[in-house]
Amino acid sequence: MRFNWNLKYIKMSKWFYTFSIIITLLGILSLSIFGLNYGVDFRSGSNVDVNLTKVVTQEQIQTLLNKQEIGKEVDYTQGKERFGIRFSQVLTDQQVNNFKTSFNKELDPKASFEVNTVDTEMAQELERNALWAILLASVAIAIYISIRFEWRFAVAAIVSLLHDAFLVISIFSIFRLEVDLTFITAILTIVGFSINDTVVIFDRIRENLRFAKKKSRDDLEQVVDHSIAQTMTRSLATVFTVFIASLCLFIFGGESIRMFSLAMVIGLLFGAYSSIFIASPLWVALKGKQKSPTAGGGAAKTAKS
Amino acid sequence: MKRILSFIVVVLITTGVMIGTSPGLLNSLKLGLDLKGGFEILYEAQPLEAGQSVTSQSLIQTAQSLERRINALGTTEPEVTTEGTNRIRVRLAGVSNEAEVRSMLKKPAELTFRSATAADAKKPGQYSKIELRGNDFVENGAVVGYDQLNQPEISIKVKDKAKFAEITKRLLNKELAIFLDQELLSAPTVRGELTDGSASITGSYTRDEANKLADTINLGALPLKLTEKYSQSVGATLGQLSLDQTIRAGLIGSIIILVFMIAMFRVPGLVASFCLIVHTWVVLAIFYLGGFVLTLPGIAAFVLGIGMAVDANIITYERIKEEIKSGKTIRSSVIAGSKASFRTVMDANVTTIIAAAVMFGLGTGSVRGFALVLIVDIVTSILTNIFFSRFLLNLLVKADVVKKAKYFGVKESDISAL
Numbered sequence: 001m002r003f004n005w006n007l008k009y010i011k012m013s014k015w016f017y018t019f020s021i022i023i024t025l026l027g028i029l030s031l032s033i034f035g036l037n038y039g040v041d042f043r044s045g046s047n048v049d050v051n052l053t054k055v056v057t058q059e060q061i062q063t064l065l066n067k068q069e070i071g072k073e074v075d076y077t078q079g080k081e082r083f084g085i086r087f088s089q090v091l092t093d094q095q096v097n098n099f100k101t102s103f104n105k106e107l108d109p110k111a112s113f114e115v116n117t118v119d120t121e122m123a124q125e126l127e128r129n130a131l132w133a134i135l136l137a138s139v140a141i142a143i144y145i146s147i148r149f150e151w152r153f154a155v156a157a158i159v160s161l162l163h164d165a166f167l168v169i170s171i172f173s174i175f176r177l178e179v180d181l182t183f184i185t186a187i188l189t190i191v192g193f194s195i196n197d198t199v200v201i202f203d204r205i206r207e208n209l210r211f212a213k214k215k216s217r218d219d220l221e222q223v224v225d226h227s228i229a230q231t232m233t234r235s236l237a238t239v240f241t242v243f244i245a246s247l248c249l250f251i252f253g254g255e256s257i258r259m260f261s262l263a264m265v266i267g268l269l270f271g272a273y274s275s276i277f278i279a280s281p282l283w284v285a286l287k288g289k290q291k292s293p294t295a296g297g298g299a300a301k302t303a304k305s
Numbered sequence: 306m307k308r309i310l311s312f313i314v315v316v317l318i319t320t321g322v323m324i325g326t327s328p329g330l331l332n333s334l335k336l337g338l339d340l341k342g343g344f345e346i347l348y349e350a351q352p353l354e355a356g357q358s359v360t361s362q363s364l365i366q367t368a369q370s371l372e373r374r375i376n377a378l379g380t381t382e383p384e385v386t387t388e389g390t391n392r393i394r395v396r397l398a399g400v401s402n403e404a405e406v407r408s409m410l411k412k413p414a415e416l417t418f419r420s421a422t423a424a425d426a427k428k429p430g431q432y433s434k435i436e437l438r439g440n441d442f443v444e445n446g447a448v449v450g451y452d453q454l455n456q457p458e459i460s461i462k463v464k465d466k467a468k469f470a471e472i473t474k475r476l477l478n479k480e481l482a483i484f485l486d487q488e489l490l491s492a493p494t495v496r497g498e499l500t501d502g503s504a505s506i507t508g509s510y511t512r513d514e515a516n517k518l519a520d521t522i523n524l525g526a527l528p529l530k531l532t533e534k535y536s537q538s539v540g541a542t543l544g545q546l547s548l549d550q551t552i553r554a555g556l557i558g559s560i561i562i563l564v565f566m567i568a569m570f571r572v573p574g575l576v577a578s579f580c581l582i583v584h585t586w587v588v589l590a591i592f593y594l595g596g597f598v599l600t601l602p603g604i605a606a607f608v609l610g611i612g613m614a615v616d617a618n619i620i621t622y623e624r625i626k627e628e629i630k631s632g633k634t635i636r637s638s639v640i641a642g643s644k645a646s647f648r649t650v651m652d653a654n655v656t657t658i659i660a661a662a663v664m665f666g667l668g669t670g671s672v673r674g675f676a677l678v679l680i681v682d683i684v685t686s687i688l689t690n691i692f693f694s695r696f697l698l699n700l701l702v703k704a705d706v707v708k709k710a711k712y713f714g715v716k717e718s719d720i721s722a723l
Binding site: 049051117199200 | 404408533535536538539540542543550554559562565605608609612616619620627645648649652653657658660661662663669675679
């Protein structure tokens with residue numbers, strides 16, 4: 001890599017703050033108006049995924065469903081050799097069996113099925129647990145960073161972490177992408193990965209602070225800009241490798257982990273972005289407010305370990 | 306010379322072990338039902354009688370009974386686990402008679418022994434007072450035998466002898482009817498006070514009828530009532546398809562990552578790529594040894610883990626490159642770079658482990674599987690892609706094989722004089 005990464009990142013940060021705030025607002029708007037497009041994991045009902053071996057049209061399936069009187073309130077998603085059918089009612093075993101048998105008999109004898117059913121109460125519980133998981137993970141990570149670094153790093157890291165998680169949720173809401181159980185897993189992995197990215201930059205800031213003169217806010221900005229530039233190749237390389245892994249899963253992987261992979265791809269990009277443009281400037285903002293001119297003293301102390 | 310020799314020996318032995326064990330390892334890995342086909346049901350347990358509570362003992366008993374029922378149907382390797390205070394998760398991979406198994410599990414027949422009250426006496430065949438329930442009987446206590454006339458009879462055992470003695474004394478010469486749910490199976494007359502806690506049911510049963518009744522009594526001893534909360538069923542073809550697709554995705558992703566690492570870091574990149582393959586093998590071996598089940602989200606975590614494992618190498622090698630650029634010798638650059646990057650790598654890994662641990666702690670089912678793979682992945686990557694790769698790289702550097710900066714992907718023109 002022969003690029004010069006020595007840019008004024010902190011000075012540029014107001015543009016990125018604006019960008020993030022706009023998406024966050026759009027996300028809040030979209031979430032409060034449309035909410036999330038919950039998959040069967042979070043909305044009570046049954047989901048039948050059919051793997052086809054020949055061409056079957058939506059009309060044919062609808063006719064089949066109508067004949068069995070389970071054709072009301074059905075959503076379809078059509079993929080390559082795939083057909084997803086969402087029932088808002090919970091199908092009984094009997095109904096599922098009838099459907100499978102008649103589908104095999106009338107439409108495609110070699111079709112293979114995946115059936116998911118979730119009780120409403122269970123779905124709500126899953127969602128609640130997911131929220132708790134994100135909060136608990138954030139708290140645990142904040143404690144760890146406060147011990148290893150200082151509280152300002154922890155605050156900046158957590159803000160950027162929640163920012164990443166929220167933006168992915170927003171994007172899923174805006175584009176009406178289906179949210180299922182694997183989505184939660186993706187969000188939590190993004191949380192873990194985004195913090196990973198932030199920690200690498202913070203580690204470098206902490207290290208550079210030891211030798212930097214820390215008289216003014218400009219000095220502080222310079223240290224951070226320099227640290228970001230130093231770790232930039234690494235950030236890009238890592239994002240590239242994990243991005244390639246998730247992109248391959250998204251393109252070539254099985255249907256049932258597609259939304260997971262998509263969430264990962266989006267989250268990774270936001271994660272790398274926020275570590276540089278949100279977390280680092282935020283830390284400067286917090287640090288710059290510190291009264292004593294010996295800024296960075298706290299960081300230098302903990303850096304001993 | 307000695308160092309380059311030990312490098313070659315280590316690489317050859319590791320490769321040999323991997324090649325030798327991989328086919329067996331891959332074949333004996335346990336696949337989850339989403340990859341093999343099968344179904345999973347999550348039940349919520351409630352007490353049979355209102356006011357009672359679900360104890361952990363009764364939950365475990367119920368789970369065991371469920372397992373026995375599944376085994377009785379001849380299905381291979383059922384996985385029945387209790388979750389929380391009132392849940393039971395049943396996983397069955399590779400089931401062909403799903404409908405049969407499910408209905409068997411879903412309708413935990415409630416067995417009751419009833420007597421007629423005064424009000425019932427007006428209508429013959431009415432028995433409304435419940436004397437004994439399914440959970441009053443000793444599990445698997447019903448056995449089919451033959452009486453003196455060579456007629457099949459079913460002997461049963463109750464847990465509470467005194468209670469049974471009291472009932473039989475009170476109902477002497479009266480009928481004690483046996484119900485399965487609301488269906489009257491038989492209404493034998495009590496012939497004597499039974500104090501030893503066992504009784505026999507006789508009637509004009511055929512051998513088959515007697516066996517079926519005995520089975521019902523045995524299976525009827527479910528201590529709790531179950532309701533389905535979540536179910537997932539995957540066809541075998543679909544599972545195989547998911548497996549193939551995800552593995553292909555993983556392979557393509559891994560190859561791109563390996564090529565990228567070698568292009569970017571040359572010799573250390575090659576070392577990293579080798580360590581990555583070792584990493585993959587170690588994770589599979591841990592899965593095999595630990596008897597973990599590999600699921601679809603698990604494989605996804607696995608593929609992601611490959612991307613994350615090389616992060617450790619990227620951080621280290623970038624640091625080494627910086628040290629080389631600052632004018633240090635290759636040898637001291639490698640030492641300084643490895644040392645300086647270690648703390649960063651550990652901090653980054655610990656934060657991800659924290660997120661994974663939370664997922665494991667709070668999650669259920671597939672989320673837990675994913676988190677487990679992620680944790681195993683990260684811990685293994687610390688071993689392979691930090692320590693093992695550092696060991697290999699050190700051997701190469703100390704053997705003076707990699708002397709030039711360009712072997713690290715650093716241009717000579719970028720090196721500043723000290």
